[in-house]
Amino acid sequence: MSDDQKDDGLISVFIDGEEVRTKPGTNIIEVAASVGKEIPHYCYHPKLSVSGNCRMCLVELGMPGKDRATGKPMLNDDGSPKIMFFPGPAIGCGTNAAPNMHIKTDSDMVKECREGVTEFLLANHPLDCPICDQAGECRLQEFSTSHGAGYSRFVEQKNVKPKRTRLGPRVMLDDERCILCSRCIRFCQEVADDDVLGFTDRGSYSTLTCFPGKQLENNYSLNTVDICPVGALTSTDFRFKMRVWFLKQVKSIDFETSVGCNTEVWSREGKIYRITPRRNDAVNDTWMPDSGRELYKLVESDDRLEICQVDQVKVSPSEALSKAVELLQASDGLAIVGSGRCSVEEQYALKKIAETTKAVGVYLVGRYGEDDGILVSKDRNPNVRGALMTGLIDSLPEESLSELGAKIDSGEVKAILSVKEDLIAAGLSKAQLQKVALISLDTQSYPSTEVAKVAIAGLTPFERSGALVNQQFRIQKFHKAVPGPSGAVDDLVALGTIQANLSGESFPSTVASIWKSLGESGPFEGLSFQSISDEGILLDGTGFDSLPFVEGKSLHFEPKQEAVAAE
Amino acid sequence: MAIILKRKPLNLLEKLYLPQIVAGLSTTLKHMVAPKETMEYPEERPPIPKGYRGVPTLVKDPEGREKCVSCQLCEFVCPPKAIRIIPGEIQDEEHANVEKAPKEFDIDMLRCIYCGMCEEVCPEEAIWLQNQYSMSGYSREEMVNNKEKLYELGGTLPDQHFKWKKKKEAEAAGNAH
Numbered sequence: 001m002s003d004d005q006k007d008d009g010l011i012s013v014f015i016d017g018e019e020v021r022t023k024p025g026t027n028i029i030e031v032a033a034s035v036g037k038e039i040p041h042y043c044y045h046p047k048l049s050v051s052g053n054c055r056m057c058l059v060e061l062g063m064p065g066k067d068r069a070t071g072k073p074m075l076n077d078d079g080s081p082k083i084m085f086f087p088g089p090a091i092g093c094g095t096n097a098a099p100n101m102h103i104k105t106d107s108d109m110v111k112e113c114r115e116g117v118t119e120f121l122l123a124n125h126p127l128d129c130p131i132c133d134q135a136g137e138c139r140l141q142e143f144s145t146s147h148g149a150g151y152s153r154f155v156e157q158k159n160v161k162p163k164r165t166r167l168g169p170r171v172m173l174d175d176e177r178c179i180l181c182s183r184c185i186r187f188c189q190e191v192a193d194d195d196v197l198g199f200t201d202r203g204s205y206s207t208l209t210c211f212p213g214k215q216l217e218n219n220y221s222l223n224t225v226d227i228c229p230v231g232a233l234t235s236t237d238f239r240f241k242m243r244v245w246f247l248k249q250v251k252s253i254d255f256e257t258s259v260g261c262n263t264e265v266w267s268r269e270g271k272i273y274r275i276t277p278r279r280n281d282a283v284n285d286t287w288m289p290d291s292g293r294e295l296y297k298l299v300e301s302d303d304r305l306e307i308c309q310v311d312q313v314k315v316s317p318s319e320a321l322s323k324a325v326e327l328l329q330a331s332d333g334l335a336i337v338g339s340g341r342c343s344v345e346e347q348y349a350l351k352k353i354a355e356t357t358k359a360v361g362v363y364l365v366g367r368y369g370e371d372d373g374i375l376v377s378k379d380r381n382p383n384v385r386g387a388l389m390t391g392l393i394d395s396l397p398e399e400s401l402s403e404l405g406a407k408i409d410s411g412e413v414k415a416i417l418s419v420k421e422d423l424i425a426a427g428l429s430k431a432q433l434q435k436v437a438l439i440s441l442d443t444q445s446y447p448s449t450e451v452a453k454v455a456i457a458g459l460t461p462f463e464r465s466g467a468l469v470n471q472q473f474r475i476q477k478f479h480k481a482v483p484g485p486s487g488a489v490d491d492l493v494a495l496g497t498i499q500a501n502l503s504g505e506s507f508p509s510t511v512a513s514i515w516k517s518l519g520e521s522g523p524f525e526g527l528s529f530q531s532i533s534d535e536g537i538l539l540d541g542t543g544f545d546s547l548p549f550v551e552g553k554s555l556h557f558e559p560k561q562e563a564v565a566a567e
Numbered sequence: 568m569a570i571i572l573k574r575k576p577l578n579l580l581e582k583l584y585l586p587q588i589v590a591g592l593s594t595t596l597k598h599m600v601a602p603k604e605t606m607e608y609p610e611e612r613p614p615i616p617k618g619y620r621g622v623p624t625l626v627k628d629p630e631g632r633e634k635c636v637s638c639q640l641c642e643f644v645c646p647p648k649a650i651r652i653i654p655g656e657i658q659d660e661e662h663a664n665v666e667k668a669p670k671e672f673d674i675d676m677l678r679c680i681y682c683g684m685c686e687e688v689c690p691e692e693a694i695w696l697q698n699q700y701s702m703s704g705y706s707r708e709e710m711v712n713n714k715e716k717l718y719e720l721g722g723t724l725p726d727q728h729f730k731w732k733k734k735k736e737a738e739a740a741g742n743a744h
């Protein structure tokens with residue numbers, strides 16, 4: 001075998017006669033997927049352990065034959081090696097590729113196996129498709145069509161199992177639809193570290209249940225809904241809301257914490273219906289926390305600031321912007337409160353405004369909470385590192401703006417430009433804010449919006465595009481999924497207009513154009529918005545090693561200090 | 568070039584005109600007693616053949632339950648996008664056989680092209696293009712049939728399957744083991 005073990009450490013396997021080079025230890029499903037051949041499977045999930053119970057991925061395996069007496073390779077008449085196929089099929093998920101292994105993925109035996117497995121799975125499966133939320137993205141539906149017999153021989157009474165069981169606050173279970181793949185059980189054990197699910201009863205009466213007295217209520221419970229290959233587990237939030245085939249997917253980022261989970265936003269005609277995780281092996285694998293899936297409710301929340309205001313009077317965006325510029329030009333002591341929720345582009349524009357106006361202080365509001373060691377980090381701002389890299393701030397933000405409060409009291413600060421922050425929640429009092437000219441740009445109407453001279457209605461992360469730098473110093477893009485309210489203005493357009501009017505020079509106000517100057521020099525040198533891939537690009541963050549970042553260890557992140565200490 | 572047709576001179580019988588008058592009157596008399604080919608629309612309406620594609624309607628099953636489960640396949644398949652559905656959950660578990668029903672169901676009859684794809688795609692046999700063929704209204708809003716109107720137009724059709732009812736009964740009976 002050493003001949004096959006070439007320098008690159010790869011081995012050769014043959015899928016339907018075609019040679020594929022692959023890493024030793026890769027299973028057959030993954031090898032076949034790497035050359036675009038799908039081996040149907042239900043229970044196998046690339047990020048979970050192999051359980052091999054669905055039997056859908058059966059394939060035929062064979063090795064080149066050797067003469068037992070002489071040890072020489074057996075050859076066909078034409079001199080090619082003779083392949084000895086095993087008499088029975090083997091599961092693709094549980095079999096690792098071996099050197100010179102031959103795999104048949106669509107032989108007659110394999111097809112017959114798949115048809116048989118599908119027939120057994122459908123024997124007790126209810127005809128729920130018209131009311132099943134999974135319809136349209138259901139593996140059983142897909143594989144029944146592509147690998148099933150197309151008719152039913154089952155004339156007996158189907159099994160009855162509990163329907164509409166509530167497993168937890170966010171997950172509903174329909175046991176009749178369950179095909180017992182155990183993905184959800186393995187997810188709870190291996191990823192969420194909250195072992196609450198299991199099977200009871202035997203044979204065709206096997207039923208998925210929660211352990212007595214327990215609930216599936218951890219912050220990762222909705223991932224079980226995502227990985228459920230059928231409609232057994234459904235989300236209570238998305239239940240019966242919309243069929244998936246109407247929804248458009250847009251790539252986005254979870255704004256909840258500095259982990260920056262990759263997500264997909266599903267919308268139809270300007271209305272968002274759900275958020276699901278997007279696979280990124282370097283950040284979040286295929287998971288995301290439940291809390292991040294509810295952020296879309298921000299778009300249609302009751303306190304949404306839909307129209308710009310000047311002195312609490314509703315005005316058009318252009319009037320609000322010209323009033324803001326007027327106020328900024330008139331006042332000399334300007335403080336800027338940026339946000340860790342702003343994109344890199346907006347923080348860059350803020351930095352330029354600070355330079356033009358010679359701002360007396362630039363602040364960010366820190367948000368810190370408990371981490372769970374998986375995908376929720378202590379830093380609840382998604383883009384503090386972006387603010388550091390654009391040079392907007394040079395130290396980590398504090399939760400309270402008491403320093404700014406003192407400056408207001410002393411009269412040093414006479415105007416505040418605040419972006420995406422509620423200043424009253426950040427420790428300033430209403431009386432303090434009334435002393436200064438407050439210009440706020442936000443999506444929600446906060447108590448501090450009421451005292452703002454100018455309140456510019458901005459856009460939520462789902463309504464604009466941009467880039468964020470997560471805890472690994474990985475820059476990742478999010479894209480506009482739905483249009484914003486007609487009275488609102490894109491944050492970058494607002495900041496760009498303000499900067500252009502203040503400086504008297506033109507300033508880019510689109511994401512693509514602002515990257516022309518962002519990518520010219522500094523930490524983002526050579527990058528453009530287009531060149532950032534969907535998986536993100538890891539930037540060099542060694543310049544900030546001295547800062548005491550708060551994040552602990554999480555799924556694909558090792559804090560610097562601990563890494564140094566471990567060495 | 569102009570063509571000149573030469574007209575034949577009339578013979579005696581033709582000159583008399585009487586045979587022609589008799590022939591004409593006999594045709595008139597024949598039609599007076601023959602069955603009528605026209606009808607007095609709208610008081611009188613033609614019989615509608617089987618399989619006719621009239622106005623799309625929603626029907627109820629013989630027990631008065633909504634058949635539509637709002638799977639939205641008709642909305643998906645509708646070529647002019649005339650159908651809009653907002654799905655909803657049935658709260659009344661006692662009476663209902665199934666968990667899902669449309670909250671709102673609108674068919675814009677100004678858009679509908681009477682193609683019958685919705686009827687063909689419906690897995691529940693809930694939407695039918697029935698006999699009604701004339702729709703009129705004074706405004707665009709009036710031409711949008713909402714759920715109440717659709718059920719009123721549809722009425723009740725016989726059902727052979729009772730799929731969800733059978734399922735609910737099986738659930739109540741439980742497993743044999």
